[in-house]
Amino acid sequence: MRTAHRVTDVVDAETPLLAAGVPLMERASFALALAVASDLRARRGRVVGARIGVLVGGGNNGGDALIAAAHLARRGAAVEIVGVGRAMHEAGAARARAAGARFLDADQDAGELAGRLAGCAALLDGITGIGASSGLRGRALEVVTALRGAMASRPRGERPWVVAVDVPSGVGVDDGALPEGVLPADRTVTMGTAKPALLLPPAEVAAGEVTTVALGLDLTGASHAVVRLEAGDLAEEWAVPGPADHKYTRGVLGIAAGSDTYPGAAVLATSAAVRAGAGMVRYAGPDAAAAQVLTRHPEVVRGLGEADQVGRVQAWLLGSGVGAGDTERLAWLERTLTHAVERGIPVVADAGALAVLPERLPATVLLTPHAGELAGLLAARDPRAGWDRARVEALPVRALRRAVDLTGATVLLKGATTLVAGPSGPVHSQAEATPWLGTAGAGDVLAGLAGMVLASRAGDLTGAGADPELTARLGAVAASVHGRAARRAAGVEGAAGVEASRTRRAPAGGSVGGPITALDVAEALPSVIRDLLDGTLGG
Numbered sequence: 001m002r003t004a005h006r007v008t009d010v011v012d013a014e015t016p017l018l019a020a021g022v023p024l025m026e027r028a029s030f031a032l033a034l035a036v037a038s039d040l041r042a043r044r045g046r047v048v049g050a051r052i053g054v055l056v057g058g059g060n061n062g063g064d065a066l067i068a069a070a071h072l073a074r075r076g077a078a079v080e081i082v083g084v085g086r087a088m089h090e091a092g093a094a095r096a097r098a099a100g101a102r103f104l105d106a107d108q109d110a111g112e113l114a115g116r117l118a119g120c121a122a123l124l125d126g127i128t129g130i131g132a133s134s135g136l137r138g139r140a141l142e143v144v145t146a147l148r149g150a151m152a153s154r155p156r157g158e159r160p161w162v163v164a165v166d167v168p169s170g171v172g173v174d175d176g177a178l179p180e181g182v183l184p185a186d187r188t189v190t191m192g193t194a195k196p197a198l199l200l201p202p203a204e205v206a207a208g209e210v211t212t213v214a215l216g217l218d219l220t221g222a223s224h225a226v227v228r229l230e231a232g233d234l235a236e237e238w239a240v241p242g243p244a245d246h247k248y249t250r251g252v253l254g255i256a257a258g259s260d261t262y263p264g265a266a267v268l269a270t271s272a273a274v275r276a277g278a279g280m281v282r283y284a285g286p287d288a289a290a291a292q293v294l295t296r297h298p299e300v301v302r303g304l305g306e307a308d309q310v311g312r313v314q315a316w317l318l319g320s321g322v323g324a325g326d327t328e329r330l331a332w333l334e335r336t337l338t339h340a341v342e343r344g345i346p347v348v349a350d351a352g353a354l355a356v357l358p359e360r361l362p363a364t365v366l367l368t369p370h371a372g373e374l375a376g377l378l379a380a381r382d383p384r385a386g387w388d389r390a391r392v393e394a395l396p397v398r399a400l401r402r403a404v405d406l407t408g409a410t411v412l413l414k415g416a417t418t419l420v421a422g423p424s425g426p427v428h429s430q431a432e433a434t435p436w437l438g439t440a441g442a443g444d445v446l447a448g449l450a451g452m453v454l455a456s457r458a459g460d461l462t463g464a465g466a467d468p469e470l471t472a473r474l475g476a477v478a479a480s481v482h483g484r485a486a487r488r489a490a491g492v493e494g495a496a497g498v499e500a501s502r503t504r505r506a507p508a509g510g511s512v513g514g515p516i517t518a519l520d521v522a523e524a525l526p527s528v529i530r531d532l533l534d535g536t537l538g539g
């Protein structure tokens with residue numbers, strides 16, 4: 001599990017150590033210099049003689065960068081320092097100077113400065129860290145903007161290796177905002193614990209590879225702001241049948257997906273659910289779609305009539321492939337959702353079901369909007385806040401949290417990185433998907449998979465003493481398994497391929513894979529789940 005902590009919690013954890021005289025900045029800057037040196041050796045063979053540009057702001061983030069600059073200068077690098085803040089960490093500057101680093105004229109033309117920096121082997125971004133609000137200003141913004149331009153005009157292989165100190169300067173550290181004027185990093189060396197922006201869209205793409213320096217902070221009392229589940233965590237949450245289990249104890253999922261207009265959603269959602277190991281699927285949709293489902297999956301049972309006539313289900317998937325004009329189906333979905341909520345049955349509410357939500361919902365209802373649907377939901381319930389798709393994409397965590405507050409439900413926001421949060425607990429951020437997954441029907445597969453995961457853990461979700469954060473965690477499990485199945489189907493291979501999928505940059509090796517259909521993703525589920533349980537799935 002990867003985790004991140006909020007700025008206030010990091011500051012609270014640092015304070016007693018600083019009061020006790022623990023040299024946190026020494027530790028941070030030494031580890032930073034080691035990381036830069038190791039990257040330089042890997043990329044160029046040596047540190048001696050390498051030109052390293054250091055962008056320094058006025059606070060302790062600049063202090064970290066200056067002391068690291070001193071270490072690198074002592075190892076023989078040609079270090080050039082550019083101050084872009086009103087002040088400069090004095091002790092750090094003195095050490096850098098004493099070690100032989102050069103201070104460039106900070107007032108020179110930003111374009112000239114940028115041209116010089118763009119020719120360096122490596123750049124350290126030590127302008128702002130956790131002490132600044134989102135968005136660089138003034139001279140810092142001017143220099144970074146010029147530098148981004150100068151770097152963009154060079155061939156990719158001739159651009160400097162960028163290492164961000166703690167966070168890429170200017171990102172919204174806690175909310176993951178990515179304003180104009182952030183220098184995208186190849187690596188971020190983060191101090192003590194990862195910061196939310198390093199795991200959250202849209203800022204995470206500017207972080208590159210993240211290295212966390214252990215500073216000895218005691219964060220045991222602080223809650224996680226962001227959690228990213230890894231393979232071992234998924235396996236722990238996955239319900240594995242025992243000898244006493246049978247189809248009813250393994251979880252019966254009711255699926256009301258698909259319509260005469262979109263019958264394919266029924267096939268995709270049921271395929272995902274049965275391939276992910278549902279004990280039973282009851283399909284409660286229109287006849288034409290049901291015929292297609294049964295042709296492909298004879299194991300599916302039809303559920304006819306109203307919710308109380310369908311037969312026992314432990315969870316529902318409602319709404320995939322039901323359009324806004326399908327008033328009869330929407331009315332049925334609304335009645336079924338109410339019925340399920342009254343009985344404490346977990347629900348995945350997707351697509352059409354998002355249009356028929358009651359005012360308040362329990363956390364065991366998992367809404368699965370994409371950015372446009374979330375914008376619609378927020379615009380309807382919070383009309384004066386100006387929510388639209390662009391705003392949701394720029395501030396996805398805020399949009400997610402707002403939707404949770406307004407509905408009471410657990411919300412899963414689909415995207416290249418999928419975010420899930422409930423009324424309590426962290427934001428889950430799962431980034432395993434490949435861009436190939438952005439294809440029609442992929443959401444129906446996720447919905448069926450998520451419904452099956454909730455059905456298989458229904459007892460834990462609703463029993464006495466149920467963990468109120470479990471729905472969000474299981475939503476994250478589904479999102480991660482969905483992304484991993486997409487990677488497998490697409491043939492994304494090797495760390496480089498995975499990294500390229502995440503950062504949308506060209507890989508140095510491995511394979512970025514090729515096109516897939518939504519059904520391919522459903523069909524990859526059994527082998528991914530098997531590897532997950534065998535412990536052979538990485539990451």
Ligand SMILES: NC(=O)C1=CN([C@@H]2O[C@H](COP(=O)(O)OP(=O)(O)OC[C@H]3O[C@@H](n4cnc5c(N)ncnc54)[C@H](O)[C@@H]3O)[C@@H](O)[C@H]2O)[C@@H](O)CC1
Pocket residue numbers: 014018024025026028057058059060061062064085086087127128129130131132133134135136137138140165166167191
């Ligand atoms: N506090 C600690 O114990 C430790 C802090 N460390 C480092 O210190 C950093 C935090 O240092 P600070 O609290 O001094 O704050 P920062 O250095 O993150 O930021 C404050 C500085 O940025 C300037 N600034 C603020 N907003 C700006 C904007 N929008 N555009 C341009 N400049 C802006 C301020 O004028 C000030 O000079 C951490 O991120 C980390 O790098 C590490 O050395 C580890 C220990």
Ligand SMILES: [K+]
Pocket residue numbers: 061125126127128129164165166167168169
């Ligand atoms: K920084």
